[in-house]
Amino acid sequence: METPFNDLSANQDAIRAVLQRMALISDEQTLEVSPLTGGVSSTILKIRTANQQFCLKQALPTLKVAKEWHAPLERVFAEIDWMKTVAAIVPQAVAHIQGVDKEALCFVMDYLPPEQYANWKSRLLAGDIDVDFAASVGGVLGTIHQHTANNPALEKQFAWDDNFFSLRLDPYLGEIARAHPRYREHVMAILTRTQTTKRALVHGDISPKNILCGPDGPVILDAECAWYGDPAFDLAFCLNHFLLKSVIAPTAAQKANLLAAFAALYQRYFQEVNWEDPNALEARVATLLPCLLLARVDGKSPVEYLTALQARHVRVAACTLLENQVTRLQAIQSFWKKEVGL
Template identity: 50%
Template sequence: MLPLPEEIAAGLTAMGLPGTEGEPLTGGVSSDIWRVGDFCVKRALPKLKVAADWRAPVARNLYEARWLQRAGDAVPGAVPALLGQDAATGTLAMRFLPPEDHPVWKQRLREGHAEPGFARDVGRRLARIHAASARDPSCAAEFPTDAIFHAIRLEPYLLATARAHPDLAPRLEALVETTAATKRALVHGDVSPKNILCGPAGPVFLDAECAWWGDPAFDLAFCLNHLLLKCLWTPGATAGFLACFDALAAAHVADVDWEAPEALEARVAALLPGLLLARVDGKSPAEYVTQDPDKDRVRRVARALLLAPPTRLSAIRAAWAKELAA
């Protein structure tokens, strides 16, 4: 056990929670996270722990707490219980979920455990959170986070990639404009396998620092992107990862009731190639895509799909499968 950092200790005091010592937790790049007894506390960092100069407002911690509350109300059990939040120190506290019965989905995928049924549940729970917020107009006013979302999602992913591929800049910039202007539902913003626990009762979502009132297509595209890239990390499980891609996409789109499902799918299909390319040429490259041949595979598929945008996710899945089989 180590003494808690001053800001975290002050945040706990402000929230009325006990603790002066804890255990630092690893895995994130945007926050300091400590376990204190049966809960954990996190503090947003002004500069993310990546090679690029990537900064973000620490006020995002407040909106993460609000997302946790909204998501938990919409789908009980889909998030850890929120215990408190202190805006002055940029800290929040939530119930700690032990890894023995809540393994991280990313690690399960790394080990080749590709379970379409679990992926289907991710899609369903995510869609239920989107749908509940879309039905509640008061939700929008709680998330005035356009600037934060731009700083930690649109700029480091799509606009940074546009600078690396000047010929694609008009297409990537148009995706940014469309995404920023589409206001439909409450968005998590970082629906990645590293932020999803495999709980006994289903998926549990973590780390909603990018919470935003905007386009739910971003959440679906962001998660599906990871399932495509995992094929390069654990090639032996490629068929399973693609089956998870199909299951997650189908489950989410089937539960879309706030707009025409085909309209949302078209925006996801347009956005996904940009996010795919961003994971090799943006500010947050996938840490396991390190070999040049793999990076070139990503670039070939993503560039072709950006230049001739599909409207169906099945077209992206087919293009990726064809590249992997080549």
């Protein structure tokens, strides 16, 4: 019989039990629990005691989006393993895990105060576009991929194919293939290519909302989609957000800076690519990118900041890129400059 899901967000006694099993608190310590925002797939709680602060994360069985979307709870272990693996490569780029509770399907990590670790998405939407920081994200991502590439042991450890399909490939690519029959064959071919390419450890949700601007560089959060597969997915997933945000940027200068950040990130990333032909990798990124653009307006996880008119603009532009099958990121950047009036 399957154990019922115990949602910790509504049960402080259960939170106390979890922390005690991790030996993080004693019986007599009082707890102050408050929810943290930022995700649709997990409960994230800030926990304060008299002398310490933690962040507790627990995966949810049903994601908090408009369309029905279920995902396996065991994905929490993919995230934990990704964080531990990356901590050995770029320790400054991940939060330190303080404890894991397999019974409650959750883990506790360091709490990173927003005064020192600003959310990158919030900064970008506020017009604070640091091109050098974007380059540093590209460098960290490329370093992770380089150090995990062509590694059979990691491929076996992160064989979360079903998880990645239910969290990423189907709700993004599968959904737009169903919504746009005209492009179904092309999109499904890219889905299959992504699904069957096994090159490096993939985070699966590299987006500005999951990156903090730390004192020692980027800190990457929310690796519950982690999977050993196509590194093109991580790069395309992140680059997508610069194109989308340039549509809503209020000034030409901000639009130009977002597209400069787009270029800085991928150019720095490719300085680390030595595990395969860079041109082949770039072609996979460039052909995947229009699919992800379309997915953020017509998939299961549309971005929240586009108006209906802006979403239509993105849809038409993404379809144009799909039809042209562009294979170079500089060509996409040039195309997008015209789309946003630069």
